[in-house]
Amino acid sequence: xxxxxxxLKRTLSxxxxxxxxxxxxxxxxxxxxxxxxxxxxxAHNLSRLTDxxxxxxxxxxxxxEGAPPAEVARVExxxxxxxxxxxxxxxxxxxxKARLMRLLxxxxxxxxxxxxxxxxxxxxxxxxxDRQDVLGAQQRISRMSGVVPGVEAVQTVETxxxxxDRLISxxxxxxxxxxxxxxxxxxxxxMVTIRLRFVDRRQELQVMRLMGATERFIRIPYLLEGMWHGxxxxxxxxxxxxxxxxxxxxxxxxxFGAGVHPSQLGFLPLGQLxxxxxxxxxxxxxxxxxxxxxPSHG
Amino acid sequence: xxxxxxxxxxxxxxxxxxxxxxxHVAKGEYLVVCGTSGVxxxxxxRILTAQExxxxxxxxxxxxxxxxxxxxxxxxxxxxxxxxYQDFKLLGGESVLENVALPLRISGVHGKPLRxxxxxxxxxxxxxxxHLSRCGTMSGGEQQRVALARALAADPTIxxxxxxxxxxxxxxxxxxxxxISKAHRRGLTVILATHDPQVMAGGQADRVLELSGGxxxxxxxxxxxxxxxxxxxxxxxxxxxxxx
Numbered sequence: 356x357x358x359x360x361x362x363l364k365r366t367l368s369x370x371x372x373x374x375x376x377x378x379x380x381x382x383x384x385x386x387x388x389x390x391x392x393x394x395x396x397x398a399h400n401l402s403r404l405t406d407x408x409x410x411x412x413x414x415x416x417x418x419x420e421g422a423p424p425a426e427v428a429r430v431e432x433x434x435x436x437x438x439x440x441x442x443x444x445x446x447x448x449x450x451x452k453a454r455l456m457r458l459l460x461x462x463x464x465x466x467x468x469x470x471x472x473x474x475x476x477x478x479x480x481x482x483x484x485d486r487q488d489v490l491g492a493q494q495r496i497s498r499m500s501g502v503v504p505g506v507e508a509v510q511t512v513e514t515x516x517x518x519x520d521r522l523i524s525x526x527x528x529x530x531x532x533x534x535x536x537x538x539x540x541x542x543x544x545x546m547v548t549i550r551l552r553f554v555d556r557r558q559e560l561q562v563m564r565l566m567g568a569t570e571r572f573i574r575i576p577y578l579l580e581g582m583w584h585g586x587x588x589x590x591x592x593x594x595x596x597x598x599x600x601x602x603x604x605x606x607x608x609x610x611f612g613a614g615v616h617p618s619q620l621g622f623l624p625l626g627q628l629x630x631x632x633x634x635x636x637x638x639x640x641x642x643x644x645x646x647x648x649x650p651s652h653g
Numbered sequence: 654x655x656x657x658x659x660x661x662x663x664x665x666x667x668x669x670x671x672x673x674x675x676x677h678v679a680k681g682e683y684l685v686v687c688g689t690s691g692v693x694x695x696x697x698x699r700i701l702t703a704q705e706x707x708x709x710x711x712x713x714x715x716x717x718x719x720x721x722x723x724x725x726x727x728x729x730x731x732x733x734x735x736x737x738y739q740d741f742k743l744l745g746g747e748s749v750l751e752n753v754a755l756p757l758r759i760s761g762v763h764g765k766p767l768r769x770x771x772x773x774x775x776x777x778x779x780x781x782x783x784h785l786s787r788c789g790t791m792s793g794g795e796q797q798r799v800a801l802a803r804a805l806a807a808d809p810t811i812x813x814x815x816x817x818x819x820x821x822x823x824x825x826x827x828x829x830x831x832x833i834s835k836a837h838r839r840g841l842t843v844i845l846a847t848h849d850p851q852v853m854a855g856g857q858a859d860r861v862l863e864l865s866g867g868x869x870x871x872x873x874x875x876x877x878x879x880x881x882x883x884x885x886x887x888x889x890x891x892x893x894x895x896x897x
Contacts, residue, residue: 358761358763562743562755563755564728564731565704565736565742566755566759567731567732567807569725
């Protein structure tokens with residue numbers, strides 16, 4: 356373990372030996388990680404926005420005409436027991452007509468003379484929680500239509516919500532696939548860089564072997580160097596992503612419309628950031644392992 | 654310390670280089686192997702450091718049979734052997750200190766013991782004031798002294814020198830030979846390969862072996878006895894000269 360200082364010194368001297376090659380490698384790795392990070396960040400924020408939008412979702416459960424109060428009470432109770440349901444409010448035909456007239460504004464007189472009874476009694480269900488809770492609650496409520504006594508119809512935004520959910524899953528899948536490709540590409544770039552350095556210093560390594568250096572002793576600085584390449588590349592990508600995120604967040608309302616408030620957008624969680632850095636380091640280590648693997652000649 | 658039994662080595666491009674060599678080098682002995690270029694001196698040294706394997710025969714170094722040595726054990730064998738070369742094989746961009754410290758670091762020596770040992774060997778070769786000099790900027794004689802210091806740093810039991818004076822002027826040659834003798838007097842077993850008459854005539858070796866045609870053809874013990882091995886190989890010693 357006392358030799359770790361020596362290995363680190365050799366690693367740092369190796370990193371500084373060819374600044375241009377280092378910059379090119381770091382730049383390539385950072386760009387690759389930036390690409391994947393952007394896709395993940397997009398998916399993350401879409402998911403956040405969907406959760407936020409879903410939190411205030413309401414579902415209207417139209418009651419069958421003439422449903423007895425006991426039956427309505429049972430429906431109300433059943434709704435309250437569904438996970439994600441925050442509140443259930445009875446809306447009488449009179450209340451519904453008043454709401455409709457408010458919505459119509461100047462055109463309200465058109466329905467002013469119509470009897471309140473033309474609109475059904477309904478239950479207004481407010482759903483909250485994360486996207487999965489909202490989706491689950493909407494599905495369960497939808498299935499009540501025509502099946503549960505007293506429920507005539509259910510009006511939800513389920514389809515829209517489902518599409519968004521599928522889009523987010525698709526983006527995440529694409530990010531994972533892209534990530535895998537990028538990992539292989541980064542490992543290859545780092546492998547080539549380390550291999551060039553390894554070949555460049557083969558005479559020095561040969562001298563070390565003649566003095567009794569084990570392959571492990573010889574490889575350690577190169578493995579650490581590869582790991583640093585991956586780690587620094589990933590860190591640089593995350594820094595660029597953070598800057599990009601801040602710039603976009605500041606212009607969120609201009610770019611995405613009034614529906615998106617800057618406070619609704621967030622950066623990747625710490626766990627994912629740490630994971631990204633670790634993957635960068637491991638990717639570099641894997642590249643360096645391949646680059647320095649060779650039979651021990653003399 | 655070193656034993657060779659019927660060692661044969663050939664290369665596809667050069668044909669047989671060593672033909673059934675037998676050799677016994679005692680602990681603390683100073684042996685010069687001489688011969689013209691391409692006669693197999695370097696091959697012999699490469700076999701002793703396990704850089705090459707003989708096609709036939711057995712090699713024992715420091716009690717270990719190299720044929721039975723696992724690949725992973727070779728580095729540990731080499732830590733017992735200091736080697737110097739005609740072209741020094743120093744890390745030119747590094748300082749004298751870093752070059753000499755390298756075998757110690759490889760052997761796991763760090764901190765004060767490392768510094769003490771480096772100081773000791775640099776004093777031995779007369780380069781105490783050159784710790785921080787870059788090897789690439791030094792003269793040939795100085796570089797070979799650094800190489801010798803490096804070879805001796807990890808306290809090996811054997812020193813192999815492959816044409817160590819090949820790139821040096823007569824004055825530097827004499828100094829390097831004197832330093833090798835100094836190391837030998839401290840108990841080191843030395844094998845020096847050379848084609849240089851100045852080295853052969855240096856007179857500091859216990860024994861001089863001449864290699865020719867893949868075989869030892871002359872074995873001259875420094876006490877003055879010279880054995881013509883051409884004849885000895887046939888079972889008849891025809892010429893034993895007493896050198897005065």
